[in-house]
Amino acid sequence: MLKTEVAVIGASLGGVLAAWSAARAGRQVLLVAQYDWLGGQMTAQGVPPDEHRLIEQGGASRSYQDFRAAIRAHYRDSEGFTDRTAMTEGLNPGDGWVSRLCFEPEVAADYFERLLAPLVDSGRLQILRGQRAVAASRSGRRIASVTLLDGREIAADYFLDATDTGALIQLAGLPYRLGKEARAEFGESLAPETANPLDQQPITHVIALRRQASPGPVIEAPPSYAFWRAHRLPQYGHALFSEFLPGGTQGESKRFALFAASDDPQDPTLDLWRYRRIVAAHQWKPPREEVSLINWAQNDYGLQPLLDGPLSEEEVEAAARELSLCLLHWLQTEAPRADGGQGYPELQPAAGVLGTADGLAQQVYVRESRRIVGLDCLTQQRVQQPAVHEDSVGVAWYMMDMHPTCVSGQGLNAHVRPFELPLGCFIAADCDNLLPACKNLSVTHLVNACTRVHPAEWLIGEVAGALAAFALEQGLTPAQIRADADRLAALQAGLSAQGIPLHWDAALLAQLS
Incomplete structure (x- = not known):
């Protein structure tokens, strides 16, 4: 004892x-x-x-x-x-x-x-x-x-x-x-x-991504990728994997670019990449590769509550992890580019940034206890x-x-x-x-x-x-x-x-x- x-x-x-x-x-x-x-x-x-x-x-x-x-x-x-x-x-x-x-x-x-x-x-x-x-x-x-x-x-x-x-x-x-x-x-x-x-806030399994100068390997589509690619937020109508986020009013959606139109630090665009960016190239000499923590509405896992629900906490956490990997695959392969193309294979898991080899956080983000x-x-x-x-x-x-x-x-x-x-x-x-x-x-x-x-x-x-x-x-x-x-x-x-x-x-x- x-x-x-x-x-x-x-x-x-x-x-x-x-x-x-x-x-x-x-x-x-x-x-x-x-x-x-x-x-x-x-x-x-x-x-x-x-x-x-x-x-x-x-x-x-x-x-x-x-x-x-x-x-x-x-x-x-x-x-x-x-x-x-x-x-x-x-x-x-x-x-x-x-x-x-x-x-x-x-x-x-x-x-x-x-x-x-x-x-x-x-x-x-x-x-x-x-x-x-x-x-x-x-x-x-x-x-x-x-x-x-x-x-x-x-x-x-x-x-x-x-x-x-x-x-x-x-x-x-x-x-x-x-x-x-x-x-x-x-x-x-x-x-x-x-x-x-059971009507709890969703959890999120944060993933750290690095924006490289050149394309890297594309992760394999996780088993649930087709489901999440087609999923729409029922109260908002837009696809989960999109440039839209739920707004402050129920049913309202707001569009955010994935990336600002320019690399100018003064660009006022509220883009998703700079939303939770933790390494900014322009603050370092020589410039470092940028890193952002992906904790967006797009990888909020809200299908099942984490606590006291029909699934165990471990099962819900595993599903949230897979959702974040699905989002990464979408970003690498299908996310709309400003030049009319699709996908950003230069976005790669940032090993070590969160103390893990795969770039995923050690623990899911829990909003409600x-x-x-x-x-x-x-x-x-x-x-x-x-x-x-x-x-x-x-x-x-x-x-x-x-x-x-x-x-x-x-x-x-x-x-x-x-x-x-x-x-x-x-x-x-x-x-x-x-x-x-x-x-x-x-x-x-x-x-x-x-x-x-x-x-x-x-x-x-x-x-x-x-x-x-x-x-x-x-x-x-x-x-x-x-x-x-x-x-x-x-x-x-x-x-x-x-x-x-x-x-x-x-x-x-x-x-x-």
Whole structure:
């Protein structure tokens, strides 16, 4: 039996920050890591950070801003790199337009290893690699132990579920929310009339592609290629393999060129290649071959839900992987060219970019998790008309970005206002020693579309780790801390000292009016 004070199950982006936050507070921490790279969507899943438009000025924890500065410093100090960013503000290594920081995921993976190394060296943090939870036991309102893939058991005072799927919540037999709630449950105007836990956001198996100067080998058409080539998005009408993406309004499609008309960095075209480009030739001397991370609507796998559906998670992940390979074959052989031809055989899998030989990410990109049933639940109304929360433990902001879901095919891109995360959303109603540390805090399906992104998940993990450490120090449960005004204030003071803003800065918000 492995014994520790805080067990972080899953080395997602939130999991890394939860382990860091708890260990730097002096607690003994175990971090269970399934994939080679620590950091989840920032690294192993291959997704450049989705951020709000005030991120350059604030609206995130100090540690997140330190990370952004370190990524930029890495490139600024790299031989041959000169910042010629044209598509966004600030130094953007890949000069992609989805984010102000499109960079090679390995740089972030190295950063997380360095971040945790002093804690590992001190003995406060132990990382168990190549492991995942397969079972959990409970005693009353507490999780007693978690069993790993290799048969070892972990006993801990606090267990933090930092899996991208909320796996520990399910293994522990705790109640959870998943998929879409009914409109009547929380009065959300954008929710459907009937709840459906299988109507989840799709997953995507990201693939890194390199644009070579000359054609390379064409991959063989995967078995499902004919199906996907003919597939049309039912709510939108256009072919999946096309230059069209679902728009912000249901049924609306927008056309994007695969490539800009010219190689001029100042070309304002919002093309698919530069969407998530992470290596931009014009930023390097001599120029490097360009690399882009293919995470488009064209390889969103939405035929089956990842969680609790008729297929196993492994089967859904395999199908998503094959879809991405089908898209690659289409790009190499049939994608329309500006010169009237077909196919771009110069697009080749970028071996090594995602830590794999085939260019595919180590882990599928998971947009939606099982979510705890908490003492509080953040709803649509509370992010579109946000208020100041007395128990706020951080701030977040992102549009309500819903990819067409697995059952209804309903997509959404709704505006929200900068909002706060209440402590009650971190506290499970039925368990005293489990905390959410990824995409699994107590929010609705609609709000998950706002809180699933990088700065928010980073914050969730950092807060969860700090909360576990504070609860151990005080000898109280998180629920007791929330109910005690003095203890709550002490927790919030500690978070503020750690560089976590509890409320939005009025000067920042004034920029939105």
